[in-house]
Structure formats: C-alpha cells, structure tokens
Amino acid sequence: MDAPEWTPLADSAGRFLGTAQALTDDDLRAASALPGWTRAHVLTHVARGVDARTGLLRAARAGRVGQQYPSEEARADAIEAGVRRPAAEIRADVQRAVQECLSAIGEHPRQLWDAPALSLRQGRRPVRDVVPSLRIELEYHHVDLAAGYQPADWPDDFVAACLPLLSAMMDSRADAPSMTLVGPATLRVGTIPPMDVTGPAAALLAWLSGRSDGSGLNPGGAALPVIPPMG
Numbered sequence: 001m002d003a004p005e006w007t008p009l010a011d012s013a014g015r016f017l018g019t020a021q022a023l024t025d026d027d028l029r030a031a032s033a034l035p036g037w038t039r040a041h042v043l044t045h046v047a048r049g050v051d052a053r054t055g056l057l058r059a060a061r062a063g064r065v066g067q068q069y070p071s072e073e074a075r076a077d078a079i080e081a082g083v084r085r086p087a088a089e090i091r092a093d094v095q096r097a098v099q100e101c102l103s104a105i106g107e108h109p110r111q112l113w114d115a116p117a118l119s120l121r122q123g124r125r126p127v128r129d130v131v132p133s134l135r136i137e138l139e140y141h142h143v144d145l146a147a148g149y150q151p152a153d154w155p156d157d158f159v160a161a162c163l164p165l166l167s168a169m170m171d172s173r174a175d176a177p178s179m180t181l182v183g184p185a186t187l188r189v190g191t192i193p194p195m196d197v198t199g200p201a202a203a204l205l206a207w208l209s210g211r212s213d214g215s216g217l218n219p220g221g222a223a224l225p226v227i228p229p230m231g
Contacts, residue, residue, distance in 0.1 A: 006106070008157060009135045013098050016046075016138045019147050020094055025087040033146040033211070042144050043094045044082035048075065049137055050097040053130045057104040060115035060127045067118040075120070098138075105131060136162060143211050151206035159201045163187065166208045169230065177225030181208075196220050 020043055028040040037045075052068045059066025069075045082090065113128040139158055142149045167187040170176040178190025182198040197204070199217035206212035207227065214224045 005131055008155065009105070009131060009138075010102065011155070012135050012138045012142075012158070013102060015149070016142045017095055017098055019142060019145060019149055021091055023087075023091070023145070023147060027147070028087045028090060031146070033144045037144075038083070039145050039147070040083045040087065040090055041079060042141050043090050044079050044085075046137060046141050047090075047094040047097040048078050048082065050094075050101045050134065053134055054097070054101040054104045056117040056127050056130055057101075057108050060112050060117060061109065065116050065118060065124075066127075068120045072120065101130075101134060105134075132161070140209060140211070143206070151202045151211055152200075154202050154205070156201075159205050160184075163201055163205045163208070166205065166230070170208060170227075173228060175228045177227070179225060195222055195225065197224065 023039060023043075028043070029038055031037075032039045032042045034042060056066040056068060082093070085093075108127075114126045116124050117127040117129070119125050119129070135158065139154055143151055143154075163181070163183070164185070164187055167181060167189055171189045176189055178194035179188075180194045180196045181187040181189070181204050182196050183201040183204050185201075188194065197207075197214075197217055197219050199207075203212065203214075203216050207214045207217060207224075208230075210227070210229055217224065219225075
C-alpha cells in the first residue's frame with residue numbers, strides 16, 4: 001500500500017488500541033455510547049469486523065472471493081458470544097485482530113488491490129475498500145467507547161474524506177431531510193429547497209453518523225431535522 005494511505009490508518013489504529021488497552025475490567029462492563037451495548041460489545045464488534053477484513057485480504061491472495069460475514073445473524077451471534085469472555089481476553093483479542101489486519105494490509109500484493117470481495121451490505125467490492133472502511137470503523141467506534149475520545153479529536157483528513165461520503169449516502173435515501181451542510185465545504189442533501197445547517201466539519205459528521213445530537217450546529221433558527229439511522 002502507498003504510504004499516504006498507510007500512515008493515517010496506522011495512527012488511527014494506535015490511538016484506538018491505546019484507549020482499548022487502558023480500559024479496566026469494570027470499564028469494559030460499563031455502558032458505551034451505543035444504546036444497549038457495553039464497551040465490551042464495542043471492542044468485540046471491532047475485533048470481529050477487523051478479522052472479517054483480514055479474511056477478505058487472505059482470500060484475495062489465495063485467488064478466492066472472500067465473504068465478509070455469512071449473515072447479519074451470524075455477525076450478531078459472534079458479538080454476543082464474545083462479550084461473555086473475560087475482560088483480559090477481549091482486550092487481547094482486539095489487539096491481535098487489529099495487528100493482524102495491519103500486517104495483512106502491509107503485505108498485500110499491489111496487483112491484487114482490485115481483487116473482488118463480498119461485503120455484507122454492499123455486495124461485490126474491490127478488496128482495497130478494506131483500508132478506508134477499517135479506518136472508519138476504528139475512528140467511529142473509538143468515539144463509541146465513551147472513554148474520552150470525541151468527534152472533535154477526529155483527524156481533519158478523516159473528517160474531510162468521510163463527510164462527503166456520508167452526505168452522499170444520506171442523499172440517496174428517501175427518508176433523509178433536505179438540507180445544505182455548510183462547513184469548510186458546502187454539501188447538499190435532497191432535491192427540494194433545503195435548510196442550511198452550519199457548523200464545524202467534525203460536528204456535522206458526528207451528527208450525520210448518529211454520534212451527536214447536533215448541539216453546536218446552527219440550523220438557521222429552525223429546529224434541526226431528524227436524521228435517519230444509517231444502519
């Protein structure tokens with residue numbers, strides 16, 4: 001992989017693992033920022049998601065089309081089973097999973113980055129999608145751990161890359177409100193005359209991704225629209 005992609009991913013992984021390893025046993029059993037999930041759920045979810053990405057890379061190297069998960073149910077079952085493990089095992093598991101995936105990314109042959117893989121929700125995609133999706137997973141769920149890392153801590157380049165992607169996904173949904181997001185860049189959601197929502201880029205991304213109630217954003221005197229969950 002080219003160095004410009006590798007360094008930000010490695011930095012995100014280092015920050016996430018630093019927070020994860022500092023969590024005490026009691027911390028892991030406490031609530032995360034995700035409704036109904038403890039921090040142990042978040043770490044287990046990340047570990048299984050990272051292992052799935054490693055599997056896609058290994059399959060591509062073996063000349064096969066890897067599948068991210070057999071089903072949504074299988075993914076959920078693996079998370080619930082993993083949460084019941086001792087806290088030390090959960091911490092070690094996520095450390096191992098991330099390190100193995102980073103190694104697999106670093107060793108992946110340049111000519112195989114366009115090899116196909118099967119994503120659970122997006123279908124057939126090039127295996128290179130593992131890299132940006134892993135960084136999104138780590139940065140979003142670092143905030144979800146509710147252990148001091150906030151959307152304002154997201155790197156500027158991460159926010160700049162994710163905000164247009166998420167607004168484009170929102171724009172494709174019939175249940176999304178029409179609005180113009182006004183930050184460092186201006187992004188449009190919907191086709192009817194929209195309202196303006198102004199604020200820092202990280203705050204806009206946190207709101208769109210369901211990690212903020214929109215506090216600190218300026219909807220021009222109106223109430224902030226309801227954002228549908230991205231799923």
